[in-house]
Amino acid sequence: MRETGQSAVRPPVMEDVAKVAGVSHQTVSRVLNNNPNVSPGTRERVEQAIAQLGYRRNSAARSLVTRQSQTIGVLAAEMSEYGPASTLLAVERAARDAGYFVSIAGLREVTKAGIAEAVRHFQDQAVDGIVVLVPHPVTSAALKELKLQVPVVIAGAVGEQGLSGVAVDQQLGAQLAVEHLIELGHTRIGHLSGPQAWIDGAQRIVGWRKALLAAGLKDDLLRHGDWTAATAYEVGLELATARSATAIFAGNDQMALGLLRAFHETGVRVPEDISIIGFDDQPDSEYYSPPLTTVSQPFTELGKQCIEVLLDELNGAEHGVSRVVEPRLVVRKTTVPPQSTIN
Amino acid sequence: MRETGQSAVRPPVMEDVAKVAGVSHQTVSRVLNNNPNVSPGTRERVEQAIAQLGYRRNSAARSLVTRQSQTIGVLAAEMSEYGPASTLLAVERAARDAGYFVSIAGLREVTKAGIAEAVRHFQDQAVDGIVVLVPHPVTSAALKELKLQVPVVIAGAVGEQGLSGVAVDQQLGAQLAVEHLIELGHTRIGHLSGPQAWIDGAQRIVGWRKALLAAGLKDDLLRHGDWTAATAYEVGLELATARSATAIFAGNDQMALGLLRAFHETGVRVPEDISIIGFDDQPDSEYYSPPLTTVSQPFTELGKQCIEVLLDELNGAEHGVSRVVEPRLVVRKTTVPPQSTIN
């Protein structure tokens, strides 16, 4: 009944290719899997048949027998932020180039339960590996507890719980920023940090402090923010009155923007009265008024390396690898030598 | 040999559940698929066995026989921009809530070849439907040519080539912006547009023009940009000299930012000397100096509705549906009545 010859409806399967090429379906499989035991002539004929029929291997059938899905799960939080989004982009690209599918799951809440739910989603899909874009301590802990059977790489957290990780050196970035300020002659350098609960936020505080102490300066000007421009703006309003620092290292560009607005509104001139340096180098920061001096993070490189590590582990390399990539100082217009010495 | 009783290695399969519950594997399947012909008692026992063993259905096997992968492909370009990223987030959430996996593919280049490649990727994965986050005319054309066998929904383009689409009403948004300026008393209203090659860019030009003509004003102050702050900055430098407009509608917030910097550097005061209004309402725009009046796009709603339409089509609803969601004016500090009348 349904033996109506051509594949008007049903896409061609291996057997169809085999028939056209005059071989068995297994030989077609061998050609597809680059098995060496196929004569050049046969390989040629099979490849022609594949091209002629427009054959594409059924990945569900393949997954069923190989127990590999050829897909990598990416667990992301804050996906609409510049950093995570850029990393995701790079991860997707590298994974697809390596022949993998990329499945995403946005984290609903940064809790163990939220992570467990997302991981279960990936398990249902039988992903071959997971890249995690949630640099938060609870992530590594939750992941460890779940005892995953597949390799996991965390972007932004290295050496956590024996899990593999690739991270931008946040301490170095903070030191670069602070040292730049010190070289300009600043001695009263404050830090408006990100939340300490996030690894990046905590590490930047450490770097800021290290650079200060190494130069014999005091680390007493620390305020905590929450990555948002809104909170930074509020803090900026207070800082405008206090004027205890001649330079401020903001935990990210958004907070620097909030500071910029607060100072602009209160008549505190940047950089003449106070220098500001951000972190991330998101595309807009070059067009703030004035253009923001900041620390550039290599998000693309970060994403690429996450996949490199993951693929290595998929090919049997040992787990628990750590890699670090370096941020870079970008000097623009918000940092100059201190004009007056207010103490 | 490998009959070592428990599932120390191999995860449980349907047969294992069946054995524990004392039924056939088919009955387990029936319970899982909510087949009504299962007695309450049996259903209960099966569900207990499932819980006890921690059984999870193998999706590859299921896909193989049902020819459905339970996954939705999302084709995205500019994934690191705020709008697309937010939409992606909403799409992912809605899809996962509906029990689907979400696979992404970033578009390498906005050309027919690039789209064809990404679509092939999705076909290999046998996705059940595709959401496209590339509001570019070439997208719909390429998609149409490919004669996809699965439903497709384009975010940001409605009524194109008979394909389904959900879009924010860009014309309305532009009109809202321009009418706001007109109400304030402006008569010389320029537009720094996005690329006309993008649907959004073109539609905003149309809306700007419509509002102007409806009020009896001239539509002669049009400049083309490319969404970037960099180009907008260059244009802004020229505009600062020309001073032909008392208000400028920027095609997006980033371009508004570029303008802001150019005017700031050249001593043109915003909003006293010139009013500026943006488009998108990206989170930072509230903290520009001064805070930007702009048009807010409901990206989350957009993403949600894309999945709604897609699911409807997956359930047999007709294809080629169009839905429109509305943007909203957000008045902040960059727009005031014209202070002097320069012509």
Added chain:
DNA sequence: AAGTGTAATGTTAGCGCTAACGCACTGGCA
């Protein structure tokens, strides 16, 4: 001449699931 290895292919079984069918058992109705 018989034996041995190996390259190139074919044949068979089965991955875990659903669809289709089969078969008891019930209850309602003529």
Added chain:
DNA sequence: TGCCAGTGCGTTAGCGCTAACATTACACTT
């Protein structure tokens, strides 16, 4: 009483692929 239509299950046959084994042909040894 007999018939029929459900209900609640079990049994069987694949989905399209790869892994494992079987088979052939031929070169090369002893």
